[in-house]
Amino acid sequence: MPSSPQAPAAAVTADADARPSLTVLSGFWPAATFAVAVTLLAADPSVLLVRHDLTRLRDGVVRRVVRSGAGTVEDEQVDLRHGCVSCTLREDVLPTLTRLARSNPRHDLILMLPEVVEPEAVAAACTHCLVDGAPITDLIHVDSYVTVVDAEHLIDALASTDDLAALGIQAADDDHRGWADVVVRQIEYADTLVLWGQSREGAFDTSRLTVLLKRMAPWAVHFGVDGDLVDATALARQLRHTHRHRPETPGILARGLQGYALGTHEPEADCGVVSSVFRARRPFHPQRLHDILEEVNAEMIRSRGHLWLASQPDTVVAWEFAGGGLSMGSLGHWLVSLPQDRWEYVGDQRRLAAALEWDPYYGDRHQHLVFIGIDVDPVELHRTLAGCLLTDAELADGEETWRGYQDPFAGCFPLGTEELTAPAPDTDTDTDTDTDTEGAQPA
Template structure:
C-alpha cells in the first residue's frame, strides 16, 4: 500500500521488500522551537504521526510517551524502566514504539522528536545495532533524515556556555557529565539538515551571522531558515521530509577526516565576523610546545575538532574536541602506518582508501588535520602558533627514537592495546 499523504511522490519509500514508512528524526536543545517545527509538519500532513518522550523523570525510572497526529493525542502513557538512562529508553521503548507504529500504520510516516539532551548519533547507533523482535528497525522503517532545530535567539549563548547538564538538572543519567555546548555541537554536527528557527533579537545582521556560523560548523548539512512569525507548513514539509539526506555510512565527526569526508572548510576571510580555519600538516607536533599553546589557540574559538599526532607517541591518532571552553583529547586508535598488513582489514574501506590516496613515503598516513571556527579569529596568528609546535628540520633529523624521549605532558593519556606483531611498515627511516 502506498502512503496516503498527498506529499508522497510515487515510488518513494519503496524497496524490494515492499513499502516502509519514512522516519524523520527531529532534535534540538530548545524544545519550544523543535516542537514548533513538528507542529508545522503535522499541520501539513494529517497522516503524519509524531512520537515524543519526556525524560523529566528518567533518573527515577519513568518516561512519558506521547503519540499524536494533527487531530490530537493518540497515546499518552507513562513507561517504567528498570534502569533510568537514555540508552535504556532507546532500547526498551523508543525503538519498539517506532516498530509497533510502523506495523500498525504502514501507510503513515513518522516523526521522532528527541528530548533536548539526546544526541541523534545515539539514536542512529541504536537503530543500527539494537534489534526489535530479532530484526533491525530499518527493516520496518526508512530513516529519511536527521534534522536539528536551532533557536536563533539562544544559539550563541548555548555554544559559549560553560555549564554542564548536571548544573541545570537536566542530565540524562547519574553518570551524565556532558556540557551543554557539547550536546549542542553534537546535535548540529550529526544532522544532515539544520533548521534555523526565528531571528536574533539583535537584528537581521546577527541572524545572518548565525546562518554563516552554522554553514562553517556543518558545511555538509542543508540549512533551512524559518521566521517564527510566518511559517509555510507545506514549504517546510517539502524542505524537511522525504529528502533521503541521511547517509548511515557517514562516520562520527571526530573521524570524518580520517575517512576522507569533509571535516570543515577554510574560510579565513570574515563573513559577518565568522572565520573558519582548516590547519593541515604532515610533521608531528612537539608534545610540550603543543601543550603550551592549547589554551591560547582556542581563546577566541567557538568550536574546534579534528585529529593529530605527537612525535612522542607516533603510533597514536589523537582526537581533538573543543566546545564550550573545554578541550578533550583522546585516542582514535593506531595509524595504519603502524598496523601490519593483515590488520588493515580492521579499518573501514573509506579509511583505507583515504590513507592510500594521501600516503606519504616517510610519514605514511600520519598527519595533522584540525578545524577552528569562531568570531573574529586571526587565522594567520592561529596558523603561526600551530606551525611553531611542529618539529623543526633538526628535530626531524634526530629520528623517532629521540622523539619518543621528549618530555610529554600527554604521557599515559592515550593508552593503546599491545600489538601481537611488531610492524615496521611506514616507520620513518
C-alpha cells in the same frame, strides 16, 4: 615501512521505498523543535509524532506521547529496568517505532528527541540494536536527521561553560556533558539544519548565525524559518522525503580519518565568522603543543579534528573544543603502526582515505584540525600551530628520539591491543574515554 593499504571496492545499497519514512528531529530548545514538529503535522495530519519526556528518567520512568494531526494517539508512562538514554532507546523508542510502522504501514513517522539526546546515539541504535531479531531499518526508512536551532539562544549555548548537571537536566547521575558539547554535536551530526526565529540582536546577528551554522556543518542543508509566519506545506517539502541521511557517514570524531570534510577553509570573515583548516604531515612537539592549547582556543567557538604527537607516534589523538573546554582522547592506531595483516580488519572507508594520501615516510599520519570563531586571525593561528611542529633538525633525530621527549600528555591516550591481536570491525570509529586537557597538565 609498510606499503599503502589497498582501497576497497565501493559498496552499493538499495532503498526500499515502500517502508514508512522516519524524520528525526533534535534540538536543545524544545519549544522551537516542537514548533517544527507541529508544523509538519499540520502539513500532513496522517504523520505520527513520537515524543519521550525524560524528566523522571533517573527514576527509571519515561513518558511516551504519540500524536497525529487529529490529536493524541497514545500517552503512556513507561517503566525501564535502568534509567538511562540508551535503555530508553532500546526498550521503548525503537520498539515503539517498530510497532507503529507495523500497525500503520501507510503513515510516516517523526521522532522528536528530548533536548539532551544526541542524534548520533539514535543513529547508532537504529543500526546496531535489534527489535524482534532485526534492525528497525528493515521496516522503516530513516529519511533525515533534522536539528532545529533557536536563533535567540544559540550563541549563549555555544559560549556557555555550564554542564547539564549545573542546569539540572543531566540524563544520568554520571552525565557530565557540557551544554555546548551537546548543542554542537546535535548541529554537526544533522544532514538538515533549521535556524528557527530571529536573533534578539537584530538582522545582522541573525545573518551571522546563519554563516556560523554553515561553517560548523558545511555538509548539511540549511534553512531559516522566521517562526512568526510559517508556510507548513513549504517547510514539509524541505524537511520530509529528502533522502538526505547517509547511514555510512561517520560521526564527527571519525570524519577526517575516513576522508570526509571536517570543515571548510574560509579565512576571509563573513559577518565576522572565520573558519580555518590546519593540515600538516610532520608531528607536533608535545611540550610546544601543550603550551599553546589555551591560546589557540581563546577566541574559538568550535574546534575539532585529530592529530599526532612525535612522542606517541602510534596514536591518533582526537581534538574537540566547545564551551570553553578542550577534550583530547585516543582514536586508536594509525594504520602505519599496525601490522599489515591487521589492515583488512579496519573499516573500508578508513583504508581508502589512507590509501589516497599515503606518504612514503609518514604513512597515514597527519594533522587535520578545524577552527571556527568570530573575529579571529587565521594567519596568526596557523603561525602558532606551525610553530609547534617538529623542526627539520628534530625530524632528523628520528622516531626513537621523539619517543623520549618530555610529554605532558604521557598516559592520557592509552591504546588498546585489539587492533594488534584480533579482528575488530570498525576499529577506526571506536573512541576511548576523552581526556580533559586539564588532566594532561604536568605534575
